[in-house]
Amino acid sequence: MTNLSDIINVLPCMKSGDSLIAALEVLPGYNPEIRNTDTSVRLMALSDLYRVYIPSQMSLEIYSKLYLALLRSMQKKGTKLAVQQQNQNYRAIIQQEYSGIMGGSDSFTIIGTSGIGKSSAISRAINLITENRVIEADNPYTHVIPCIIVQCPFDSSVKGLLLEVLRKVDEVLDSKYYQNALRARATTDMLIGSVSQVALNHIGMLVVDEIQNVANSKNGKSLIGALTQLINNSGISICMVGTPESSRFFESAIQLARRSVGLQYTTMSNDKYFQDFCKVMFQYQYVQKRTEITDGIIAWLYEHSAGITSVVVALIHDAQEIAILNGKEILNLKSLNEAYEQRLSLLHGYIQPSISLGKQTSKIKKKTPISTVMATDNKISDDCLSIADLVAKAKNENMDIVQLLKSNIPVVEVAV
Known part of the structure; x- marks a missing residue:
């Protein structure tokens, strides 16, 4: 009792x-x-x-x-x-x-x-x-x-x-x-x-x-x-x-x-828990060609999920579904990117992939210049050539414009 x-x-x-x-x-x-x-x-x-x-x-x-x-x-x-x-x-x-x-x-x-x-x-x-x-x-x-x-x-x-x-x-x-x-x-x-x-x-x-x-x-x-x-x-x-x-x-x-x-x-950081979470989710593969998760894929998942675990699950689920339906039968960056573009379009305004310097972890989604010139004016200083002059010099002397810009003004290369 x-x-x-x-x-x-x-x-x-x-x-x-x-x-x-x-x-x-x-x-x-x-x-x-x-x-x-x-x-x-x-x-x-x-x-x-x-x-x-x-x-x-x-x-x-x-x-x-x-x-x-x-x-x-x-x-x-x-x-x-x-x-x-x-x-x-x-x-x-x-x-x-x-x-x-x-x-x-x-x-x-x-x-x-x-x-x-x-x-x-x-x-x-x-x-x-x-x-x-x-x-x-x-x-x-x-x-x-x-x-x-x-x-x-x-x-x-x-x-x-x-x-x-x-x-x-x-x-x-x-x-x-x-x-x-x-x-x-x-x-x-x-x-x-x-x-x-x-x-x-x-x-x-x-x-x-x-x-x-x-x-x-x-x-x-x-x-x-x-x-x-x-x-x-x-x-x-x-x-x-x-x-x-x-x-x-x-x-x-x-x-x-x-x-x-x-x-x-708040959203989680790219820490050990997030990495282990991605590795466990990647083990559940239903496509015919099995792949292993890499550090690049984990970084891509974090960039395109903003640290939200439900988005990670949706990306891996929809990427496999798309790969099975279109006959490609593989879970990789290409299929993940297709899922991000086709299925998560409404979330793009809330999930903006972070800018990473140097190493690129995702496929280029559109043809845009990968160099961003950080300048507030056409001339950086009185002692420096203008951007137009540098471009003309690169054409006349058949030089790499990116390297020429780097030697004269601050340039940051970003993955887009």
Whole structure:
């Protein structure tokens, strides 16, 4: 028999170090013989690339943050304060008298650039933390869902978010909170009381994804206020996940900034993790001609992904798909460049390949001069010939114009 006050003992032990990395990692099985099978079979198996998950430092931090937040929330279940809050929530529904007894500020954010794997890291962490989809307690008899994930409505509707929480609870517990709320035509104030009561009894932690929607909506501050009231009336932890766009919203007022303390991430650098990630992804080849990854390919992938792992996966996936369909059957810089030009054209404005001096890591995409003359005027100084004079001299004396320019003015050669 499990008492509600002892429910934290049901949670799996917190992992760390190598055991945590091994538990988070997902590497689908791969048989090299598949490269000799039919085209349709290889194209279907190619989607396994999207199932690969290699934990980064961000993954470990998110796991720890979510585990401790859930632990704090579950510790409040079944306490004397929780019983008092249940009574207050009942009065809130019937008499519209709000009083947060449990209080607390158990909200935090996970903010990061789109595509770096925030949602995947949260999903993997929650799957590891909540081995039991539902925790059952006998004294008093109740069911607790360790974590509920909802998306912030595109219009930041408070009522829409509250109804979605009830609908998610109904999906797991087979209850009828959502139907009853619709039937009663509950107002937003009544819904806050109802959802607080449901969260207090049945929810361990609430994750609100796409929280950046509040930044461009007139209802943004109202929704954050409703979440704050939900925390005070239920004692659960609330995690808000979004892109850097939401940071500007939370920084606009101190009461919002208090709710946004948490983790922040940007695109990754070309470090050992990124290189290992590319090497693992390159092992999943479904083209007939197998190739090995090189330092040049890794550098090209970084330049053309801006350090965003989801773009790397898309490039390797689409490059193989194109190579299989056009019969070239090889994964190399040429096929990767075709995928970048044909499939990722909408991202070119956000992913600009970095300028690298000296070594060129990608194929030339168009016929343009590879030399850029860095000058602010036609003449560099009074003692130096003009650019037009240097060009004329190179033609008359049959000299290399690049070398002649280098000897007179600063010149930087770049790969384009």
